[in-house]
Amino acid sequence: MKTVLIWLTLCFGTLMTTYANGTAYLFSYFINDSKDGLHLAYSYDGLNWTALNGGKSYLTPAVGKDKLMRDPSICQAPDGTFHMVWTSSWTDRIIGYASSRDLVHWSEQRAIPVMMHEPTAHNCWAPELFYDEPSQTYYIFWATTIPGRHKEVATSESEKGLNHRMYYVTTKDFQTFSKTKMFFNPDFSVIDAAIVKDPKNEDFIMVVKNENSNPPEKNLRITRTRNLAKGFPTKVSPSITGNYWAEGPAPLFVSDTLYVYFDKYRDHRYGAVRSLDHGETWEDVSDLVSFPRGIRHGTAFAVDTSVVEALIANCNFPLLGSRKGD
Template sequence: MLLYNNLFRIITLSLILFNGLHVLAGNREEEIYIFAYFKGNGEDGLHLAYSKDGYNWDALKNDESFLQPKLSKDKLMRDPCIIRGGDGLFHMVWTVSWTDKGIGYASSKDLINWSEQQYIPVMRREEGARNCWAPEITYDPNSKNYMIYWATTIPGKFPETQIEAENAYNHRMYCIYTKDFKTYSDTRLLYDPGFNVIDATIAKINDKWIMFLKDETKEPVEKNIKIAYADQLQGPYSKASKPITGNYWAEGPTLTKVGATWLLYFDKYTEHRYGAIASTDLENWKDVSDRINMPNGIRHGTIFKITQKELQKLLIAK
């Protein structure tokens, strides 16, 4: 009888433990993928789409703008990059113009109501700087610094890769640092891979900082995505890898993880559509472009994650 009672208690406790774990698992909030992007030339501002599986995307707010651009003479909002910062806020930077010496910045608690748009004159001290394109933000939790980085052409620098093709653009990656988006460090060169480079995005994976970048070389043609590595966010970064994208022109890479798989999205801009490659080790990549479903007209953007509660607010936004 004693053996029976003990066995009954063990079974009962096991059932309670199983049900408790099941309830906890059921209450775990589902992560939602958000894609921030622009359409056309960026005239109408920020667009957002969401996905529950990382492959199939639906535009939010009937694909209308969430934020209208107000900065620079051109008033554009191209290449939006949004991250969730260490302070819990969403921080966004973007390209304000084809020819300006600064970039745009704004923040939000909910992706619906945004702060006043701020112009950051990142290349004001470079008299000949021609542009500031595709800025991105990466947060370093150790230093609590945000690094903002972008591509700029400064005529006369890096003459070894200067050609007349494509209006003689010859970009390198530059950066600044901030802790509060009020005061900023001086601008410095972040990465010179030995070729014309744009559209970098950086993520920390395990103990390495990994930069995905576009080789913008036209003669001989490259126009592909490559990878560089560093031990620290600020670099120095390694020599760029061989191309990880295929025989097509690709730009604007953005990375996310779905389960155990890394997905790298990019704009196949000459084909007017998006592509994606997948990897479980960041070394061997498989083209999965046929598996993705994107809103019409989507252009160069970034992926980040939000909660189900945050998505519900976006779904009813007007």
């Protein structure tokens, strides 16, 4: 009983600190086959996540071969605008884009033709957005397989021909974009890169999925840099996830704790690891987190509490978190 009281006191203290700091957290995600579009959840502590809008979609996909909205990645601009990119198809050479001032009303959706200059490109998977404040530049990066382009890796029969690397473009206004370039080219097939800035060390941490399939890795690794323009070292950490298949990492600092949320896609549930020393050591905290039922690969990001309060008011949904599995 004493242990429970201590735990509740700590949780309440974290919650009150978060309210005092005016910070809340949002998670953009998809469910099922992603054809119904963008879903959002919120949290005040990084552990308990509650679906917004009654679990219904905020935006239905309208671009791409398959009209999908997988892996929605949202980044808030300094002027408050929310920019979003997503996977529009299993085999597109474009990615989807839209923007919003309130996450409810969205601009017309557009296709960004990031790999149209590569006629044999197989895909554009899991695009992510990251805003670099010093250069006032947005980085958009994603995974693509171009047959015969990179060092071959052993693959399973079901993934034959897939050998992904990370590519990127930059933009300042989402109207004009740089030429597509290689972003991350390790000696393994890599997908699902996501970046977070370390507020203490003031460097950048990138979480990636080792996608090698023979023998299967299917786990998450990290690499760090102090200069985005120079890229990330291709020598990565050992796996930070456990003996399960993991993908879709979403890194997030909650105060001084670094969480990486991810899809345990074979187990049909979401998991998390966290680091209390800024990425040096990790512990699995999957049993401590709760997410909306059916959540799939998305992005976690911090916002002012007023953003979450407006979303809650808009859908007239309960303020406090849901039970695990709800």
